[in-house]
Amino acid sequence: MTSTGTDASPEKTLTLFRRFWPLMRPDRWRLVGAVLLLLVATACELAGVWVFGRITDDVLTTGVLGALVPLAVFWLGAAALGGLAHFVGDWLSAAAAERFVARLRNHTFGHVVRLSPGTVDRMEHGDLVARLTDDVEEVEEIVGSGPVQAVSAALSVLAFAVAALILRWELALLTFAAAPLLWFAARRFSRRIGAVAQDERETNGEVVAVVEESVSAVALVQAYNREELVSGRAAAAGGRWARLRIAQARTSGAYGPLVSVVETVCVLAIVGVGAWEIGAGRLSLGGLLTFAGFVSYLYPPVQSLGQLALGLAAARAAGARITELLDTAPEVTNRPGALRPDVVRGELELRSVGYRYPGAGRPALEDLSVRVPAGRTVVVVGASGAGKSTLTRLLLRFVDPESGQLLLDGVDLRDYSLDALRNYVTLLPQETTILHGTVRENIAFGRPDATDADIVAAATAADADLFIRALSDGYDTVLGDRGRFLSGGQRQRIAIARALLRNSPVLVLDEPTTGLDTDAVRRLLGPLRRLMAGRTTVLITHDLRLATEADHVVVLAGGQVAEQGAPADLHRTDNGHYRALLHRWSVAVAAPSR
Numbered sequence: 001m002t003s004t005g006t007d008a009s010p011e012k013t014l015t016l017f018r019r020f021w022p023l024m025r026p027d028r029w030r031l032v033g034a035v036l037l038l039l040v041a042t043a044c045e046l047a048g049v050w051v052f053g054r055i056t057d058d059v060l061t062t063g064v065l066g067a068l069v070p071l072a073v074f075w076l077g078a079a080a081l082g083g084l085a086h087f088v089g090d091w092l093s094a095a096a097a098e099r100f101v102a103r104l105r106n107h108t109f110g111h112v113v114r115l116s117p118g119t120v121d122r123m124e125h126g127d128l129v130a131r132l133t134d135d136v137e138e139v140e141e142i143v144g145s146g147p148v149q150a151v152s153a154a155l156s157v158l159a160f161a162v163a164a165l166i167l168r169w170e171l172a173l174l175t176f177a178a179a180p181l182l183w184f185a186a187r188r189f190s191r192r193i194g195a196v197a198q199d200e201r202e203t204n205g206e207v208v209a210v211v212e213e214s215v216s217a218v219a220l221v222q223a224y225n226r227e228e229l230v231s232g233r234a235a236a237a238g239g240r241w242a243r244l245r246i247a248q249a250r251t252s253g254a255y256g257p258l259v260s261v262v263e264t265v266c267v268l269a270i271v272g273v274g275a276w277e278i279g280a281g282r283l284s285l286g287g288l289l290t291f292a293g294f295v296s297y298l299y300p301p302v303q304s305l306g307q308l309a310l311g312l313a314a315a316r317a318a319g320a321r322i323t324e325l326l327d328t329a330p331e332v333t334n335r336p337g338a339l340r341p342d343v344v345r346g347e348l349e350l351r352s353v354g355y356r357y358p359g360a361g362r363p364a365l366e367d368l369s370v371r372v373p374a375g376r377t378v379v380v381v382g383a384s385g386a387g388k389s390t391l392t393r394l395l396l397r398f399v400d401p402e403s404g405q406l407l408l409d410g411v412d413l414r415d416y417s418l419d420a421l422r423n424y425v426t427l428l429p430q431e432t433t434i435l436h437g438t439v440r441e442n443i444a445f446g447r448p449d450a451t452d453a454d455i456v457a458a459a460t461a462a463d464a465d466l467f468i469r470a471l472s473d474g475y476d477t478v479l480g481d482r483g484r485f486l487s488g489g490q491r492q493r494i495a496i497a498r499a500l501l502r503n504s505p506v507l508v509l510d511e512p513t514t515g516l517d518t519d520a521v522r523r524l525l526g527p528l529r530r531l532m533a534g535r536t537t538v539l540i541t542h543d544l545r546l547a548t549e550a551d552h553v554v555v556l557a558g559g560q561v562a563e564q565g566a567p568a569d570l571h572r573t574d575n576g577h578y579r580a581l582l583h584r585w586s587v588a589v590a591a592p593s594r
């Protein structure tokens with residue numbers, strides 16, 4: 001997944017602002033409050049500078065100490081009020097920013113978890129994590145701190161500029177001459193940073209992706225002695241990222257000193273012209289110091305406006321990456337007026353179903369027609385790559401068929417609402433997924449309202465209750481990531497309990513005995529039978545021992561139905577595909593290949 005290129009134009013920022021503003025809208029009054037309070041802080045700074053000039057002229061030059069007290073009290077009050085306004089303003093701005101980041105992350109994550117599993121699998125997972133963590137934080141600058149900083153800095157510039165103009169307009173115009181120079185420098189720097197920022201965001205995603213992949217495959221890495229290879233990959237990506245960060249730091253670091261040099265030139269010009277004005281009696285010393293104070297307060301906001309442009313370049317790059325994610329459309333959606341009947345019987349029918357993966361040369365399934373009466377079991381067998389898992393994706397509506405129809409109780413699956421359909425059809429996936437959490441939470445995953453009694457009943461029916469009670473905290477034992485404390489058979493029995501608890505009329509079991517030895521398979525048969533009892537079941541398997549559970553067997557080959565019928569009939573067919581598979585399987589058991 002690559003991002004669209006960075007367009008450093010203000011239009012691009014505006015487009016991103018419009019896109020993300022709805023998520024900031026609930027905090028708009030916090031932002032307004034922050035701007036107003038930062039203005040109060042500016043006014044207090046202005047008053048402080050003015051009072052300093054008065055102290056110079058009325059106290060320091062004259063030596064009359066009595067005039068100091070009211071001026072000092074005024075100065076102290078202004079400083080305290082300004083400090084308080086700054087504190088509350090920053091607080092409001094930070095609260096709005098963090099709340100926005102949380103909202104954007106939830107929104108983006110909510111979108112990602114609704115994408116088809118195939119679409120998510122095609123993305124690099126580490127890069128996805130980087131987008132959901134670092135990038136969402138960067139985007140905040142476009143709709144939160146950026147505008148607050150821009151408005152308060154612009155108003156500060158205006159306030160100090162007007163004050164300087166009122167005090168000595170000729171001198172003020174002289175100092176303003178430097179403004180276009182600062183603006184020009186900011187634009188040049190912003191362009192350069194924008195180009196680096198895009199690369200930096202991409203490389204950040206790459207670093208997270210490499211680390212995530214290497215950590216999740218650590219056993220394979222060690223078993224094949226490839227520690228150096230993966231460390232090298234991580235080091236290369238990390239090195240590229242470090243170089244880009246250094247380039248970014250160098251460019252933004254050069255901007256500040258450049259502004260300081262311009263500032264110093266201006267202050268020297270003021271001192272020179274001011275000394276001449278004092279000599280001519282047109283300006284007092286206090287007036288000159290006040291003026292210099294106004295100008296020294298004028299430049300930091302100008303500088304922060306420039307730096308904001310630099311920060312926005314990185315935020316735009318992150319915004320483009322988030323937008324790309326949000327613009328990835330789910331492969332399946334609800335039709336208007338989608339059905340959600342309370343009860344379905346569970347009769348399944350596939351009519352001439354065809355499906356081809358995006359970009360694939362040949363279809364994974366072609367002209368597949370099968371009928372499964374409610375409550376019956378169909379076993380789908382076939383060699384690797386025959387199209388069995390593709391069938392599960394179609395039954396769960398992770399993808400829609402390219403041709404033909406899948407019907408539940410005579411209604412096209414596309415006419416049911418997605419969440420209702422997934423309540424009717426429970427999947428036991430090929431890879432048993434145990435989530436981080438307790439045994440109880442894992443079993444109740446598909447039915448959060450289940451009572452303890454329901455959970456124990458499901459675990460008992462799945463022959464899991466005994467081993468669960470033997471765990472350190474029984475049903476409250478926290479299972480590690482992916483259930484690493486459990487054996488393959490135990491994980492599978494927890495998954496069966498989870499599926500049992502959903503109590504849905506249709507079951508799709510994708511290779512439920514994968515990775516289990518003969519003994520474990522035998523022990524699993526009881527729980528599987530209890531799970532399948534009375535439900536329409538599509539049992540996908542390599543394991544022909546499970547075909548005995550079937551009312552009907554479908555043999556797939558190269559995406560097409562090679563043969564189908566009752567197991568006994570298929571068994572009697574000489575030279576049939578089913579007989580050939582049975583033969584291959586029994587030979588494999590009798591004489592394992594070396």
Ligand SMILES: Nc1ncnc2c1ncn2[C@@H]1O[C@H](COP(=O)(O)OP(=O)(O)OP(=O)(O)O)[C@@H](O)[C@H]1O
Binds near residue numbers: 364
């Ligand atoms: N995401 C994908 N993109 C492109 N082609 C795919 C994708 N997934 C599967 N295929 C192809 O579709 C065909 C059917 O794959 P499928 O996973 O359904 O087979 P299977 O019968 O479940 O195999 P196995 O028993 O090995 O799991 C294969 O040729 C496979 O290469």
